[in-house]
Amino acid sequence: MSDYEHYEALVVGAGPGGAAAAATFANYGIETLVLERGVEAGSKNVSGGLIYAEESAPYTIDDLFPGFREAAAERPITKYRIHNIAGDKVESFDLTDLHEHDTEWSDSVLRRKMDSWLEDRVHERTRETGGGLLTGVHVNGLLREEGRIVGVTLDELDPITADIIVAADGVNSELARDAGLMDWDEPDEWFQGVKAVVDMPEDAIADRFDVAEDEGAAHLFSGDLFEGVRGGGFLYTNRDTLSLGTVFHLDSLVAEQAEPHELLDGLLTHPLLAQWLGDDYTELEYSAKLVPDSKKVALREPHFGRLLLVGDAAGQMQAQGPIIKGMNHAVTAGALAAESYAQAKSRNEPEKAGTRYARKLRSEGVMKKLRPRGYELLRGVTEDDGVTNVVDSVLTSAVGRAGVRALSGRLERLYNVPTLSALMPDTRTPYVTLPTVIAEELGTRVRDQSSVTPPDLEARIGGLTYDTDIGSPHITLRDESYEASGAAVAACPVSAVDFGGGCYREEVVRTNGSEERVVSLDTQPCVECGTCAVVADTDWSHPRGDKGVEFKWG
Ligand SMILES: Cc1cc2nc3c(=O)[nH]c(=O)nc-3n(C[C@H](O)[C@H](O)[C@H](O)COP(=O)(O)OP(=O)(O)OC[C@H]3O[C@@H](n4cnc5c(N)ncnc54)[C@H](O)[C@@H]3O)c2cc1C
Ligand code: SF4
Structure with a gap:
């Protein structure tokens, strides 16, 4: 050797x-x-x-x-709740039993x-x-x-x-x-997570979340607040900060051409969160990363x-x-x-x-x-588009709504059944349709008003620490046509269609009377999330050691 x-x-x-x-x-x-x-x-x-x-x-x-x-x-997480949201109506379930199932402890x-x-x-x-x-x-x-x-x-x-x-x-x-x-080819095998760390003194956390020093709270959010994208939001209490973020199926994000930073803002500015975020919102860090969906790729x-x-x-x-x-x-x-x-x-x-x-x-x-066996056996049916359409139209019909009202006393218990959560199909039904109907039928209106103004993308990028690797881009576009790589313009968490900065931009190139939509890439503001390895045609690698973004919180 x-x-x-x-x-x-x-x-x-x-x-x-x-x-x-x-x-x-x-x-x-x-x-x-x-x-x-x-x-x-x-x-x-x-x-x-x-x-x-x-x-x-x-x-x-x-x-x-x-x-x-x-x-x-x-903090140890001692309270765990999910909030079903439709507009400003909210119906909350206590999921502490599900959180504690097979759990010796769980800390933020x-x-x-x-x-x-x-x-x-x-x-x-x-x-x-x-x-x-x-x-x-x-x-x-x-x-x-x-x-x-x-x-x-x-x-x-x-x-x-x-x-x-x-x-x-x-x-x-x-x-x-x-x-x-x-391989990283199929967007439906991945989630994209985006996160903000928010400053909050310990006594404010104790007051606003009703937790003692050795307790913590987790709040999850689903329903109609994410433009129909399959996924949800989270809020976890740390010692003297909060972690707030979103996790979405990447294929859904791409299909809806939704912009990750706007979806996060939709969560941060929802009136339900006003009780926790107050009027002193200070964002310490913006970050993002892909995560695999083990059910499909483990x-x-x-x-x-x-x-x-x-x-x-x-x-x-x-x-x-x-x-x-x-x-x-x-x-x-x-x-x-x-x-x-x-x-x-x-x-x-x-x-x-x-x-x-x-x-x-x-x-x-x-x-x-x-890779739960039941999920693999059932997904051929439960994730079939036709079946999803039927289930969603029944749920949103008068009959479905009456069913949700009739089940109102039992829904929280059903949400806490571990085997049901393991079988949850990867469709809009559990992420969007069902929580929206639950909130519409059973929810109460939130009276608070949000006074949160999240930083814009430019400020978020500006707040990050980079050791830029000028002249040595770690990602290169193999195909700059919009068809091959355009999805990254919206899906990259530090790019946006109407943002002149960021990593990905769309341009129209005119030659000999014809027009072509092309995409350009600047890797300097990259947060190394991995999204464009999947949704664009790139040669993707991490930056050289200690180059690129440096998260202070993570
Ligand atoms: C927004 C979001 C929310 C999440 N929430 C949760 C949660 O609540 N609970 C939970 O359990 N999980 C959560 N996850 C998932 C969790 O972060 C990952 O599953 C976990 O970090 C995987 O650990 P790992 O050790 O495999 O990889 P990582 O934690 O990613 O560590 C990989 C390490 O390898 C290093 N590395 C990578 N490439 C190279 C290279 N080429 N050379 C040298 N070093 C390299 C990286 O710098 C890194 O330190 C979340 C993820 C995201 C994005
Ligand atoms: S350039 Fe690619 S890897 Fe970097 S932040 Fe944007 S999508 Fe993520």
């Missing part, structure tokens, strides 16, 4: 999946090097985010990192604080194995010898070889793509040769009805991947680490959560 620097284990990415893999390798005494592209772990990462410790999970974050909750999390987190705390622990523990953690390094592909994966290549350093490589490099995993394990065999994929890189992000569970599964998968290698090695069959890992994902019940 080549004489490149060699480690027994390489972990690419220091998010929850990478941190869990590295800690587990270290527990087995395996020499481990972690490679992270951000200036600090968390500086590239965005979550809503509530991290769950599931009772049924073989590994949770505080198993692997004692003291996590006290040092790296924000901010990714910069959480991941940088994990980084310090991972660095300490991997150093004891003879390895360590490097930040500011971008892994740009797999190193192969005689067709076999033997290591990784980097922008900043010579290639590094390893006996086992864990790709924990997130939703736009360049390693998964290089290995041919994941890989059943997330491995190839020496490469094991964990977390978003393996499509392991579960939308369990309204509940988003990605970080916990990344942790479990990272630990199972490392454990599988350690056990396979102890039997002198390290080449079987991948099949062992896939088997553990099944036997530990992870795959059942990520």
Whole structure:
């Protein structure tokens, strides 16, 4: 083999999946090097985010990192509600039972604080194995010898070889793509999440959300406030900030030509939120990221040769009805991947680490959560357009409305049934039609008025920190025609049709009396969400290590 620097284990990415893999390798005494592209772990990462410790999970974050909750999390989430909205009418359900199902605990987190705390622990523990953690390094592909994966290549350093490589490099995993394990072609396989972190003193949070110091609240929003786009909104209390955001199916966002920042503003300025946001709205950060829909993309065999994929890189992000569970599964998968290698090695069959890992994902019940069998069996019917049209017309008819009124006492209980939320079809019915009808028929009018004025896109981009990589764009357009790449003009969270700045712009080029709509791209304001890798015809990669956007909150 080549004489490149060699480690027994390489972990690419220091998010929850990478941190869990590295800690587990270290527990087995395996020499481990972690490679992270951000200036600090968390500086590239965005979550809503509530991290769950599931009772049924073989590994949770505080198993692997004692003291996590006290040092790296924000608040335990003790109240969980969903608000069905139609105009200014709202009907709210308490979903605390669903939230607490199979839950040992669940805390709100901010990714910069959480991941940088994990980084310090991972660095300490991997150093004891003879390895360590490097930040500011971008892994740009797999190193192969005689067709076999033997290591990784980097922008900043010579290639590094390893006996086992864990790709924990997130939703736009360049390693998964290089290995041919994941493509980014179908918008219906992805969600786009957009988020604002809002400043709020602890005493205001206590008053407005009626929570004590060791309590927190989660509020979810669905109905007619998002221009018919399939998805919803969230609000989570942190220690002295709020996380507010939206998560939409990417295909729906594209089909409706909706602009992510406007949908977020629709949530922020809804009168229901006035009671919480008051008249002192101060936005600290705007951010965005794609997330995979595990029901459609979670890989059943997330491995190839020496490469094991964990977390978003393996499509392991579960939308369990309204509940988003990605970080916990990344942790479990990272630990199972490392454990599988350690056990396979102890039997002198390290080449079987991948099949062992896939088997553990099944036997530990992870795959059942990520790809519920019932959903797969039913979706042919429940997601059929004709069926959806019929269901929606019945629901919105006098008969359907009478049914909703008749069920009024039981709807909250039905929303709390875990198996029903796992079967929820990916159609407008549960996201838009049903919540709208519920609010219209059962809701009460909100009397408050919103005085929130969210910053415009220019101010939001201006508030972000970038180490711009002038002259070295990390994304290039392969096809600049509007047909191929025009969807990105609206769907890119830092672009907009009527905005002269941002990443994507539409232009009309006139030549010889004919007109052509084309698209241009400026990657400087890019927040690296990954959307245009899916909706436009691009050569997509992350910026070089420590270049590009740096999130302070995440
Ligand atoms: C708006 C939003 C809301 C969400 N809400 C929740 C929630 O409430 N609860 C929940 O559990 N999940 C939530 N998620 C999903 C969750 O964030 C992900 O599922 C989770 O972060 C996946 O963890 P990971 O370790 O696989 O990847 P990531 O957390 O994305 O970490 C990947 C790491 O790899 C690094 N990296 C990437 N490429 C390279 C490279 N080429 N070289 C070197 N380093 C690289 C990145 O910088 C990053 O540090 C949400 C996501 C979004 C966008
Ligand atoms: S340019 Fe692409 S990756 Fe960057 S923010 Fe826009 S859509 Fe996201």
